[in-house]
């Protein structure tokens with residue numbers, strides 16, 4: 290009986306010893322790494338450069354930004370919070386454009402790689418469309434084909450970020466000839482979007498889209 294007890298004690302000691310060794314073996318230093326190469330692939334780099342040219346100093350382009358860095362779940366109970374958080378935890382925005390001063394996200398950009406729609410791609414698009422609508426972040430989809438057209442990108446982005454200096458672009462009302470001013474929609478489907486409106490409001494209600502006319506002739 291005593292022998293069995295000793296054997297058990299020896300086994301327990303051995304087990305503890307082995308476990309300690311194994312735990313020790315799992316130290317950080319034992320994991321090796323190599324670089325994965327450029328952060329963006331060639332197609333992503335092309336659109337990144339086009340976006341940087343399009344926004345100039347009026348925006349900061351960031352890539353592969355995790356959804357949870359931009360969004361927070363709005364839930365009344367713990368379970369709902371965790372479910373909502375899990376939905377976004379592993380996804381990222383291809384690109385976001387931020388206000389250069391505050392780094393607040395103004396627009397999210399989804400790059401369509403031109404590949405066929407598969408289940409994963411559909412799910413991702415559904416998620417992005419829902420979260421952006423829910424959090425009121427404009428989402429712009431762009432294809433690789435269009436990514437090189439800086440002028441086109443600029444027109445898409447102009448509704449959401451200040452790409453022009455108001456003092457440099459003077460527009461006059463097509464109804465009454467008064468100077469127009471830039472306003473930001475504070476309600477409705479186009480909330481947050483910029484537009485030109487007649488300075489004689491409310492007497493004159495003429496408004497115009499905030500599309501920028503560029504002289505480079507691109508896009």
Ligand SMILES: [Zn+2]
Nearest residue numbers: 462465487493
């Ligand atoms: Zn007017």
